[in-house]
Amino acid sequence: MEAAPSRCLFLLLLFTCELSPEVAAEVQESSDGAGGSQEAVWLTDVPAAMEFIAAAEVAVIGFFQDLEIPAVSIFRSMVQDFQDVSFGISTDSEVLAHYNVTGNAIFLFRLVDNKQLDLKNEDIENIDATKLSLFIETNNLHLVTEYNDVTAVGLFNSMIEIHLLLMMNKASLEYEESLHRYQEAAKLFQGKILFILVDSGVKKNERVIAFFKLNVSQLPALAIYHTVDDEWDTLPITEVAVERVQNFCDGFLKGKRLKQNPESEEKTPKVEL
Incomplete structure (x- = not known):
């Protein structure tokens, strides 16, 4: 790697x-x-x-x-x-x-x-x-923080090394209930995982989706990322359920990381997005 x-x-x-x-x-x-x-x-x-x-x-x-x-x-x-x-x-x-x-x-x-x-x-x-x-x-980070150009600074400086991203369109009918369930799941991993919301309806956020090799047709999706060594995994979902989010996070914490940007894959050059 x-x-x-x-x-x-x-x-x-x-x-x-x-x-x-x-x-x-x-x-x-x-x-x-x-x-x-x-x-x-x-x-x-x-x-x-x-x-x-x-x-x-x-x-x-x-x-x-x-x-x-x-x-x-x-x-x-x-x-x-x-x-x-x-x-x-x-x-x-x-x-x-x-x-x-x-x-x-x-x-x-x-x-x-x-x-x-x-x-x-x-x-x-x-x-x-x-x-x-x-x-x-x-520096205004909450249990769930929406990603944008400003909050990214606080996210980057957080001492929490594992970040979970929920990528979905805030304009969708399911958004409010999904956010509520996502917040409930965030309470289970307070201090361990930083929960982030990425609005897929925002044009700028397409670079985030692309980073995890996802496309809009696969959303909503979860992406979990270890900031120290670039290990990550993704999970397309039909709905946000607390138990589903919990199991996904637990699996990653236990080392069941499926997508880790392996050396055998051709990687996108790391440049400013």
């Missing part, structure tokens, strides 16, 4: 290794269109902060010693932009000490891989709405 860099799949699926200004603008535009009346939750002690983080798939907390700095108002503006993220804010000295914050910081906690990402003092001083929006958007 040809040696490949760790987690090369999602690196290949990115247009570039960094977000382009156009993508950054798309993130900001989508955020500006969000509505609702969500508010940041004040976290007044350590137990409250811990409970808040444990209850959310993705939690973003602003730890501030000074509420007058520009970053605070920018942070609060993000609350309305990300309705699927829980926002908290704390000025309590014990809470800040518990999370080793000595100045001002913004942390993102995600349940899917128990990962903590942060913006420290030096980043906070130069933060603006676009930078903070990108930080949240690119």
Whole structure:
């Protein structure tokens, strides 16, 4: 098998290794269109902060010693932009000490891989709405994360080395029920497998389907991928069933990997897609 860099799949699926200004603008535009009346939750002690983080798939907390700095108002503006993220804010000295914050910081906690990402003092001083929006958007991974040019960065940086992709058209009548069952299956492999949704109705995503040597007529399908050594397997399905997804994942984890890009096959050159 040809040696490949760790987690090369999602690196290949990115247009570039960094977000382009156009993508950054798309993130900001989508955020500006969000509505609702969500508010940041004040976290007044350590137990409250811990409970808040444990209850959310993705939690973003602003730890501030000074509420007058520009970053605070920018942070609060993000609350309305990300309705699927829980926002908290704390000025309590014990809470800040518990999370080793000595100045001002913004942390993102995600349940899917128990990962903590942060913006420290030096980043906070130069933060603006676009930078903070990108930080949240690119790291906003849930039990099931939809693949796109922005979330690919967070997927690529996840510590979870096995990714499961459900490739199906979101416009299909079966989509809502299929997604619900896929989410239920994701709970069974939390911390072990990263569950991803690939909308086959999006033209750009044809490169993902082609990577796994599938075509649209074979969809919906599951594709499971080991990011370290490029081993993968696929399973065309007529419907998404929790037990079917579970058995497919269990088989892969136990080493029953059927398609591994064997050296005997002619491989597509690895270039940016």
